[in-house]
Amino acid sequence: MQSILLALCLPAFLSITTHAEFAHRPFYLSVDKSKVIHQEARACIPTSIFNSFVLGNAKLQQAVTSLPGTILEDKYHYVLASIGQKPSETQANGKPRYSPDVGMDFDDAPYFAADLLNETNYFTLDHAAPRAHESAREYAVRIHDEFFLSLESGVPPVILIMANEDGKDINFGHAVTVTGVSQVSEDNGFTLELVDPIDLEHELNVKVLDDANFRMAQVRFVQEQSSDGIVREHKQILRIKAIMARLSEK
Secondary structure, three states: OEEEOOEOOOOOOOOOOOOHHHHOOOEEOOOOHHHOOOOOOOOHHHHHHHHHHHHOOHHHHHHHHOOOOOOHHHHHHHHHHOHHHOEOOOOOOOOEOEEOOOEEOHHHHHHHHHHHHOOOOOEEEEOOOOOOOOOHHHHHHHHHHHHHHHHHOOOOOEEEEEEEEOOEEOOOOEEEEEEEEOOOOOOOEEEEEEEEOOOEEEEEEEEEOOOOOOOEOOEEEEEEEOOOOOEEEEEEEEEEEEEEEEOOOO
């Protein structure tokens, strides 16, 4: 599996009690790779949501089954052409949620998913930073719990990953689907398993670092060759800018 290092910023407003026993419990969904859809142009967000439904619980899968089309690819293209073309709830001037030219705003993700499921108050979205006065351990365990509870309910979370260098975001982000989470380690880290709509599968190792902007992160070093032929290495941080998950009932 390919390893990606990233930072996490997950929902702060969810009313979730931190249960110590969750920190020691991994959870992995069974993934049928033959059902995973590869994205159309700039469609990582709607594609990752669609894959979450395909790999999710019976309720999510039934929503996909009920769509027009014989095969999954047909159903996927129907969703892009229908739900994806509804007016964006977050952009002005009646722009569609999804466009192959500009993609989709992640803030539209829960509305997109609600329309696909035909049910509101099932998903939640947040861009929250760590809570005030939260220790590194508390932060790691809380985020682990949020992943764990959503996966346990059969809803693979969809996350937006943002690359950052020198404190600045260097791209518009990439959405993937979380299908598994390990237990929390002694150094306040855990492993996430992902389905990527481009590269299919990744394993991510995350932990809390002492950094004001990226409290839960790992650094990767990227090598690039310049026009003069010299290979230079620079530091890059990948963080989760947003997450869409199951609205917790616990």
